Amino acid sequence: MPEKRTAIDSTPMVEVSGLKKYFAVRRKGLFQKPGQVRAVDGVGFSILKGHCLGLVGESGSGKTTVARSILRLIEPDAGRISVGGTLVSKLDRGELRRFRRNMQIVFQDPFGSLNPRMTIGKILGEPLKIHTSLSKNDVRERVAMLLDMVGLSGEHSDRYPHEFSGGQRQRIGIARAIALDPGFIILDEPVSALDVSIQAQILNLLSDLRGRLDLTYLFVAHDLSVVEHISDTIAVMYLGRIVEESPRAGLYRKPLHPYTQSLIKSIPEKKPVKHGFNVLRGEIPSPENPPPGCYFHPRCPRVMEICREEYPAMRPCAGARVACHLY
Amino acid sequence: MIRSRGYWAGVWREFRRNRLALSGLVVVLALFVVALLAPLLANDKAYIYISQGKAYFPILFEYPELAGLNFREESEKAFVIMPPIPYTSSEYDLDAIVIPPSARHILGTDEQGRDLAARMIHGTRVSILVGFIAVFIYVTLGIIIGALAGYYGGVVDMLISRFIEIIICFPTFFLILTILALVGPSLVNVMVVIGITGWTGIARIVRGEFLKVREMEFVQASRALGARDRSIIFRHMLPNSLAPVLVSATFGIASTILIESSLSFLGFGVQPPTPSWGDILSQSRDFMDFAWWLTLVPGFAIFITITAYNLVGEGFQDAIDPRAVRK
Numbered sequence: 001m002p003e004k005r006t007a008i009d010s011t012p013m014v015e016v017s018g019l020k021k022y023f024a025v026r027r028k029g030l031f032q033k034p035g036q037v038r039a040v041d042g043v044g045f046s047i048l049k050g051h052c053l054g055l056v057g058e059s060g061s062g063k064t065t066v067a068r069s070i071l072r073l074i075e076p077d078a079g080r081i082s083v084g085g086t087l088v089s090k091l092d093r094g095e096l097r098r099f100r101r102n103m104q105i106v107f108q109d110p111f112g113s114l115n116p117r118m119t120i121g122k123i124l125g126e127p128l129k130i131h132t133s134l135s136k137n138d139v140r141e142r143v144a145m146l147l148d149m150v151g152l153s154g155e156h157s158d159r160y161p162h163e164f165s166g167g168q169r170q171r172i173g174i175a176r177a178i179a180l181d182p183g184f185i186i187l188d189e190p191v192s193a194l195d196v197s198i199q200a201q202i203l204n205l206l207s208d209l210r211g212r213l214d215l216t217y218l219f220v221a222h223d224l225s226v227v228e229h230i231s232d233t234i235a236v237m238y239l240g241r242i243v244e245e246s247p248r249a250g251l252y253r254k255p256l257h258p259y260t261q262s263l264i265k266s267i268p269e270k271k272p273v274k275h276g277f278n279v280l281r282g283e284i285p286s287p288e289n290p291p292p293g294c295y296f297h298p299r300c301p302r303v304m305e306i307c308r309e310e311y312p313a314m315r316p317c318a319g320a321r322v323a324c325h326l327y
Numbered sequence: 328m329i330r331s332r333g334y335w336a337g338v339w340r341e342f343r344r345n346r347l348a349l350s351g352l353v354v355v356l357a358l359f360v361v362a363l364l365a366p367l368l369a370n371d372k373a374y375i376y377i378s379q380g381k382a383y384f385p386i387l388f389e390y391p392e393l394a395g396l397n398f399r400e401e402s403e404k405a406f407v408i409m410p411p412i413p414y415t416s417s418e419y420d421l422d423a424i425v426i427p428p429s430a431r432h433i434l435g436t437d438e439q440g441r442d443l444a445a446r447m448i449h450g451t452r453v454s455i456l457v458g459f460i461a462v463f464i465y466v467t468l469g470i471i472i473g474a475l476a477g478y479y480g481g482v483v484d485m486l487i488s489r490f491i492e493i494i495i496c497f498p499t500f501f502l503i504l505t506i507l508a509l510v511g512p513s514l515v516n517v518m519v520v521i522g523i524t525g526w527t528g529i530a531r532i533v534r535g536e537f538l539k540v541r542e543m544e545f546v547q548a549s550r551a552l553g554a555r556d557r558s559i560i561f562r563h564m565l566p567n568s569l570a571p572v573l574v575s576a577t578f579g580i581a582s583t584i585l586i587e588s589s590l591s592f593l594g595f596g597v598q599p600p601t602p603s604w605g606d607i608l609s610q611s612r613d614f615m616d617f618a619w620w621l622t623l624v625p626g627f628a629i630f631i632t633i634t635a636y637n638l639v640g641e642g643f644q645d646a647i648d649p650r651a652v653r654k
Contacts, residue, residue: 071551100553113544117334117566126562127552160333176548 013051013184013216014070017044019079021065025288037287039065040076041240047233049183052210052217054227054248056263057237060284063220066237067186070218071105072096084183101131104177108189110169114161120147120172121157127179146175149212150205167198174205178213187219191226203230224260225267228252236260239287239295246320256322258300294325302326338570341646348642354635362451369412369445373398377406386410414442416449416602425618435620437610443624446602450625453603454632457518457587458580464522466576469529470565476530477537478560484534491527499524500586507595514597517590521583532575536568543567570647574640581636588629604629 020042025035040062047053057063069076072088081089083103091099107113114123124143128134134142144154150171161169170190177185187206191199207230209215221227227234228248235245236259244257255261282299285291291298297307306325317327342348361368372385376398383390385398401407412433414420420432420440428435434443476487506520540546541564549563590596591605599606604625611621 068547073547073550097553097555100551105548105551107544107548109544113548115545115549115563115567118562126549126554130553130558173548176552180552 011049012046013049013084014047014053014218015080015082016046016066016070017080019043019066019069019081020077021062021069021074022077035288038240038290039287040069043079043237043240043242045235045242045245047184047216047218049216050210050214051232052219052227052230054219054221054224054231054234055237056221056224056227056234058222058284060239060287061237062240062287063222063237064188067105067188067218067220071100071103071186073105098131101127101180102182103184103186104180104182105186105188106170106173106177106190108192110166110173110193111161113173114169116161119158119160120164123161123172124157124176124179127176131180142179146179147172149178149209150175165198166194167202170194170198170202171205174202174209178209178215181213183214184216184218187217189220189222192222199226206230223267224252224263236263239284239290241295241323242314243296243324244320244322246322250319254318256317256320256327257296257324258302258326259296262301294323338643338646342642345642345645348638348645351635351638351642354631355639358451358455358632358635361448362455365448365452368410369414369416369442369448370410371398371413371415371418373401373407373409375406375408376401378404412442412444412448414445416446417441417600418445425614425621427618428620434624435618437607437618437621438614443607443620446607447604447624447628450602450604450607450628453514453597453601454584454587457514457521457597458584458636461518461521461525461583461587462576462579464519465525465579466529466572468523468526470533470572472526473530473533474537474560474565477534478541478556478564480538480541487530488534491530494524495527500589503586503590504593504595507590512590512595512598514601517587517596521586525579525583528579529572529575532571533568536571537564540564540567574644574647577636577640577643581633581640584636585629585633 019040020038021040023037023039025037043062043066045053045055055063055066065074068074069079070081070083070088072081072091076089079089080087083099086099086102088096088099088103114120118126121140121143124146125139128139128142140157143157147154147156152168152171152175156164161172164172174190190206191202194202203226206217210217210230217230219227219231224234231248233245233247234251235242236257237243238259244251244255244260246256246260251260252264255264285295285298293309294300294307294312297303300307304325310325312323312325314321314323315327367386370386374384374386376383376385376393378401383393385393398407398409399413402409414432418441420436420442422440423432423436424440425438426432426436432442432444434447436442437446472487472491476484502524503520506524507516510516510520546559546563549559554562587596587603588605588608591603592609594609596605597603608622608625608629611618611625615622
């Protein structure tokens with residue numbers, strides 16, 4: 001694991017503030033108003049150059065919407081997004097298209113993220129064709145080099161995606177993301193669909209590439225165990241909002257928000273210990289109709305009177321930021 | 328290195344395993360050959376005619392000195408090789424009106440003394456021409472309209488979908504009859520009218536496929552790479568939506584041939600003297616009580632052709648079905 005890199009730049013690579021995305025929901029009856037899902041409701045964070053931010057949340061928390069809104073694969077309704085000093089949220093269509101070489105994404109589903117009708121060579125050649133004017137030979141060489149970087153070999157480039165295993169396909173997806181040397185890569189649950197033994201290999205590859213290519217990551221995951229070793233900072237999302245953001249060491253040692261605490265306790269351990277409370281009761285509420293006050297209060301073991309009435313503001317606390325009335 | 332198989336190679340391998348579909352394909356190809364070679368299979372001009380030490384190829388070249396010569400009657404005086412059916416489709420043999428199949432006319436003649444076999448062979452051309460061109464017109468229209476609806480969604484999709492629903496409210500066959508009654512029956516009009524009325528099914532298929540494929544991660548990946556709409560549609564979405572379209576088009580050829588036959592039967596189709604199976608069938612009505620060959624032969628040809636195309640379509644459908652296990 002790359003514990004300490006030699007020179008950590010302290011300028012932020014990625015800055016997001018006030019990010020909002022509401023989805024309209026089809027009305028259920030003739031006389032009902034169409035509903036609205038606040039998938040992302042005012043999310044903000046920044047990632048330092050060369051750092052990795054782990055964005056963790058249950059399904060339905062809006063983490064994937066955050067990821068795709070930053071790349072504007074989904075148009076956010078509000079918010080300021082800056083990547084490498086460029087205001088992504090203000091780019092027009094053409095500018096955005098050209099800027100895309102600086103920010104890439106690795107998807108969750110290794111089977112769905114590669115076009116089944118294209119050979120690996122064509123899949124990896126696509127970004128080069130769009131953004132560079134390399135000759136056919138140069139493209140082939142670059143593709144072979146990319147495959148080599150992710151632990152595959154150049155002779156794989158004539159094959160089709162269905163001839164590879166899940167882990168291998170994920171490596172191809174990573175190769176596509178690094179093809180244009182972007183500074184920033186979003187990893188949208190890159191190992192969730194893989195076997196545990198393969199997960200570790202892919203995580204090692206990602207750490208390794210981060211060091212070699214000086215990459216900045218936003219690592220989206222649904223549990224805290226996956227992001228533990230790769231992230232510098234971790235943000236926990238609940239129902240479209242960040243509830244806690246904390247440096248890695250602090251978060252795992254002393255989680256602040258009761259939701260984070262229960263997430264940490266739900267990480268499987270080698271020696272199970274008895275927790276006072278560990279299992280989260282109930283389901284994540286519908287984002288179409290969030291509970292009043294703190295969204296987490298119906299499931300919170302330490303709920304207070306104020307939690308039912310007022311959504312807590314984000315406050316700094318012990319080197320972290322947390323949105324909870326306890327602090 | 329292992330030879331890579333593309334998608335269509337896999338489909339063909341699967342298709343080949345289906346005996347019935349394969350025999351359908353053989354019939355379809357045979358009909359093609361017959362249509363292509365019709366003037367060589369049924370003609371009153373000899374392949375080779377040798378007279379007075381000179382060799383002629385009347386079927387290929389014009390010889391002024393042989394004008395008006397009946398090659399069938401020359402076989403006693405000279406060396407003649409005739410085509411298998413030594414009559415054209417519009418030649419009147421006034422000595423043989425409505426005679427049953429015999430050595431002279433192997434499928435018999437009609438009420439004007441025309442050789443039925445020759446007319447059937449030349450009629451194949453009309454069937455195939457109408458089948459393919461009309462289907463080509465409506466598949467092209469359907470893909471364009473369906474792709475617009477599926478890719479852009481929203482208002483565009485809504486307008487196109489409603490328009491399709493309006494069109495399919497009209498019974499297609501009567502719509503075709505009505506338009507043909509207005510523009511006048513002819514081979515070209517039949518093809519165009521079937522073409523512009525038949526696209527709705529294809530458009531719906533393409534729209535559905537596009538809506539499905541649009542959300543797939545490889546399309547999102549391509550967008551994240553900065554690919555243009557045109558490239559996303561043609562390189563990623565269309566190739567992954569085409570298989571069900573081609574299946575539907577195969578069935579479409581069968582029903583188009585049937586529509587053409589029905590139109591010709593009613594007198595709205597291809598006009599005499601161009602031979603068409605439907606037209607032959609239509610003329611047989613007056614002699615149905617004794618001239619069984621005039622009804623049976625074209626009826627059987629239509630039946631076999633439709634069945635063959637449908638078998639190919641079904642085999643094709645099974646071969647591309649992702650639920651079918653690939654071994």
